[in-house]
Amino acid sequence: MYSPSFKPLSLAIAAALALPVSGALAQEEITPAADDRVLEEVIATGTRREGVSPTETLSPVDLVGGGSLEEQASFDLTESLSKVAPSFNTKRFPIADGTAFIRPVSLRNLSPDQTLVLVNGTRRHRSALVNLQLAPLGTNNQGAQAVDFSAIPAAAIERVEVLRDGASAQYGSDAIAGVVNVILKDDADGLTLSAQTGEYFEGDGTRNSLAANAGFALGDRGFVNATIEHSTADKTWRGAARPDAEFVGSVVGVENVPLDGLGQRWGDPEVETTKLFVNTGYDLSDSTELYGNFGYSDNSTISDFFYRGPVLDPEHEFGARPTLQADADEDFMPDPAPQSLIDSINAQGLTPSDYLVADDSSPSGYVLRNPIYAQFPGGYNPQFGADISDISAVVGARGEVASGMSWDLRARTAENEVSYVLKDSINPSLGALSPTSFEPGTLTQEETSVNADFVQPIEIAVLAAPLNLAFGAEWREETYKIGAGDEASIAVGPTAAVFGVGSDGFQGFPTEAAGSYSSESMAAYVDLEADVTDRLTLGGALRFEDYDLFGSTSDWKLSARYDFSESFALRATANTGFRAPTPGQVNTLNVTTAAKADGSLVPSGTYPVDHPVAEALGSTALSPEESDSYTIGAVINPLDNTSVTIDYYNIDIEDRLALRNNTIGADEVALLTDAGVADADLLMGSSVNYFTNAFDSEVSGIDLAVTSDFDLAGGLLTVDLRHNYNEQEVKKVTPNTVNATRVFDFENQVPNQRSTLTFDYDTGGIFAGYLRFNRYGGWESTGGQLEPDGNDTSNASAYGAEILTDIEARFTLADNYTVALGGENIFDVEADEEGNGTLQFLGVRQSLTSPFGFNGGFWYLRAAAEF
Numbered sequence: 001m002y003s004p005s006f007k008p009l010s011l012a013i014a015a016a017l018a019l020p021v022s023g024a025l026a027q028e029e030i031t032p033a034a035d036d037r038v039l040e041e042v043i044a045t046g047t048r049r050e051g052v053s054p055t056e057t058l059s060p061v062d063l064v065g066g067g068s069l070e071e072q073a074s075f076d077l078t079e080s081l082s083k084v085a086p087s088f089n090t091k092r093f094p095i096a097d098g099t100a101f102i103r104p105v106s107l108r109n110l111s112p113d114q115t116l117v118l119v120n121g122t123r124r125h126r127s128a129l130v131n132l133q134l135a136p137l138g139t140n141n142q143g144a145q146a147v148d149f150s151a152i153p154a155a156a157i158e159r160v161e162v163l164r165d166g167a168s169a170q171y172g173s174d175a176i177a178g179v180v181n182v183i184l185k186d187d188a189d190g191l192t193l194s195a196q197t198g199e200y201f202e203g204d205g206t207r208n209s210l211a212a213n214a215g216f217a218l219g220d221r222g223f224v225n226a227t228i229e230h231s232t233a234d235k236t237w238r239g240a241a242r243p244d245a246e247f248v249g250s251v252v253g254v255e256n257v258p259l260d261g262l263g264q265r266w267g268d269p270e271v272e273t274t275k276l277f278v279n280t281g282y283d284l285s286d287s288t289e290l291y292g293n294f295g296y297s298d299n300s301t302i303s304d305f306f307y308r309g310p311v312l313d314p315e316h317e318f319g320a321r322p323t324l325q326a327d328a329d330e331d332f333m334p335d336p337a338p339q340s341l342i343d344s345i346n347a348q349g350l351t352p353s354d355y356l357v358a359d360d361s362s363p364s365g366y367v368l369r370n371p372i373y374a375q376f377p378g379g380y381n382p383q384f385g386a387d388i389s390d391i392s393a394v395v396g397a398r399g400e401v402a403s404g405m406s407w408d409l410r411a412r413t414a415e416n417e418v419s420y421v422l423k424d425s426i427n428p429s430l431g432a433l434s435p436t437s438f439e440p441g442t443l444t445q446e447e448t449s450v451n452a453d454f455v456q457p458i459e460i461a462v463l464a465a466p467l468n469l470a471f472g473a474e475w476r477e478e479t480y481k482i483g484a485g486d487e488a489s490i491a492v493g494p495t496a497a498v499f500g501v502g503s504d505g506f507q508g509f510p511t512e513a514a515g516s517y518s519s520e521s522m523a524a525y526v527d528l529e530a531d532v533t534d535r536l537t538l539g540g541a542l543r544f545e546d547y548d549l550f551g552s553t554s555d556w557k558l559s560a561r562y563d564f565s566e567s568f569a570l571r572a573t574a575n576t577g578f579r580a581p582t583p584g585q586v587n588t589l590n591v592t593t594a595a596k597a598d599g600s601l602v603p604s605g606t607y608p609v610d611h612p613v614a615e616a617l618g619s620t621a622l623s624p625e626e627s628d629s630y631t632i633g634a635v636i637n638p639l640d641n642t643s644v645t646i647d648y649y650n651i652d653i654e655d656r657l658a659l660r661n662n663t664i665g666a667d668e669v670a671l672l673t674d675a676g677v678a679d680a681d682l683l684m685g686s687s688v689n690y691f692t693n694a695f696d697s698e699v700s701g702i703d704l705a706v707t708s709d710f711d712l713a714g715g716l717l718t719v720d721l722r723h724n725y726n727e728q729e730v731k732k733v734t735p736n737t738v739n740a741t742r743v744f745d746f747e748n749q750v751p752n753q754r755s756t757l758t759f760d761y762d763t764g765g766i767f768a769g770y771l772r773f774n775r776y777g778g779w780e781s782t783g784g785q786l787e788p789d790g791n792d793t794s795n796a797s798a799y800g801a802e803i804l805t806d807i808e809a810r811f812t813l814a815d816n817y818t819v820a821l822g823g824e825n826i827f828d829v830e831a832d833e834e835g836n837g838t839l840q841f842l843g844v845r846q847s848l849t850s851p852f853g854f855n856g857g858f859w860y861l862r863a864a865a866e867f
Helices: 009-017 034-038 066-070 077-084 243-252 339-347 428-433 583-587 612-616 666-674 740-748 837-841
Strands: 061-065 115-119 157-163 178-184 191-200 207-218 222-233 270-283 288-304 332-336 356-358 366-369 383-400 406-423 437-458 467-483 515-531 536-547 551-565 568-579 590-595 601-606 625-639 642-663 687-712 715-731 753-762 767-776 779-781 797-799 802-813 817-824 858-866
Touching: 061 066, 066 077, 066 157, 077 753, 077 767, 339 356, 467 583, 515 583, 612 666, 612 687, 625 687, 715 740, 740 779
Parallel strands: 115 178, 601 687
Antiparallel strands: 061 157, 157 178, 191 207, 191 858, 207 222, 222 270, 270 288, 288 383, 332 366, 356 366, 383 406, 406 437, 437 467, 467 515, 515 536, 536 551, 551 568, 568 625, 590 601, 625 642, 642 687, 687 715, 715 753, 753 767, 767 802, 779 797, 802 817, 817 858
16 A cells, blocks of 8 residues: 655665765855844834844743744644744644644643734634544643634745743733744745655655745835745555454455445545735835735645444444444344334335335334445445635734834734535435435634734833833624534434434534624733833733623733843743633534444534533533733853743633533433423433533743854854743642543643754755754553543553654755755654553554654655745
């Protein structure tokens, strides 16, 4: 199935990287690399003063140059950002509904939607996906509705500024963990074309990418910078064949079992995406500028679900391990069809043979028709995918008046839409009439906002520099839309009580869930910052925000920095923060399937908190998450060529959102029936979830960054070491919400220790390249919802630390043309074997919670031209 291993590539690349010390290149003139020039710029995040450099900030701010994001194996910003910034984490979610397509990114081991994302200083909209997947795939992602980083092409990015500090008082909701500000390119001339191809050492997962970035001048007053990127990625195949799929194949033939007899696949989805971003500005006068940016992406992706065997077990648990006999060749179940079912079918004018099979030995004359065997004699694996479109626009004007006050007025609008597709599946309640392809529905996130920001320097005699007074206001609206699935995906067929309801794997959104749900907020803030003396800088911010659904909140931030000398400074901040539940979290309704401890599959539904099902089970209105945090750190420049920052942080968060899980038994069915829920008995045995304010947590850790540069063999060597230590403690768990296994995973599933060490070398001429080591500390994980007892953590599996090595060598020819050869995880390091027995049965080989995935080494080749 696959081509031979590419492990020898690591030796070839290592040899290439050794070239810069040769005499042939020693005479090249030294020119700082692009990312080194970025570090000389002023920042725009965490402060509203002009001219502040990264080494002068009150809060820790990291800069990641656009080159560091483009020059990687991945063309996806979601993954490339986590490779160079150890405080970021993302995982691969192979069978996780929409989370397999829109991967969440977390900062400091907090929920992905507890980090605020900006583009050119303006809030970036969320994706329409609410991550509902339970552990073991990623506990800290559950319930989040966050920004889709992958919609932004790396070639459009000048740099990324990462504020590693709470900033709700400065920017509003979501900025509990920090702020990521993506700064777009604003070059007014030049054209860059690039193409990249590569694949994993296993011979699969081929990625191809084409990108172009061009700048155009608008006379002598403005610019347009445009980027377009088209990329594709093939599926990867990891894991082993499921034993039940192997058994079915031995009876009906391997060719009838999906995925070449494996039954199901663990790996990356198939992706095709096109991204466009345009950044522009135009000076109306010497003091006024019009500006804006526009983004669009179109993403089509497809993956698959769990294997479904061709025969249902006697308890009718859909998808359970098969009891297929060697002589099984009949399209029916052994259970007799009750006379009431036959009467119901006849009363609806339906044909009994579509749902039943005549059998004279049955008292009613019929037995139940097997809804699987007729169309999928070897079982089936639903193919689940989505067409994701993303569009955004920001328009604004800014300038300065005679008094020195600067102003900025802007508006934005954006939409993210996820249209689901499901193939190779059935609605078992429709019997032989069921189609095999479905459109389960559409999710849409719309956002609109208007901002007014003002900055006025005020001369005060006792201060060493003018007081920087910033103030402003914001109006924001979020709208979450649910579009119902097609009729077949939500149909309740005659045999629903036996075989379940709706399209299997991902049930269509019901018509009663369809609708549009909005939330509005108004905010005002004031932000002060000043050099009190030549050595002491103080800052403070206060923000008031009012939500139509959740009431009002006031948040503050205090910051201080003292420079003892030019080479040593201490800084500290304290702040409060908040994150308001999104309309998507309040109103989401989704029914999919989940694996049980015995490997069988059961329906798992998430309902809005005001839905009759949720209310009957005890749901209550949601309230915002609130935080208190502080940081204290040092900025040290021990040598002219070396800078060191070290920061300790502590973040306490109250009322964190999570899904409460309820297994529906007879008592729950009685509650639902008493509450007037129609067909409550159809929920028997299923899992019903709803959002709740479930627990508090304390997150603390240390961020270390050390950067040095050296003249070496006619070039510039930059050595960059970054380390993050992080630990999380869950507190005050609300009874009957998150169980002990989920608490354990919150605290242990992400490694406490994460480090990156990068050696970047640039001759300023023919050769450049880097060598990067990524170390992931050990971690532990339970089976989460796979465990029969959610409070038993004794079976948690431990996984060891690993170091991954990335390398790239770039050669510039005739000044304008560059060829790069690179490898990611060149020694093909794999995570430890999966320790959970159920996951092992399902075919998982390596740890499913691995922070660096399970695909192994990847090689790539890139060519670029600049004009």
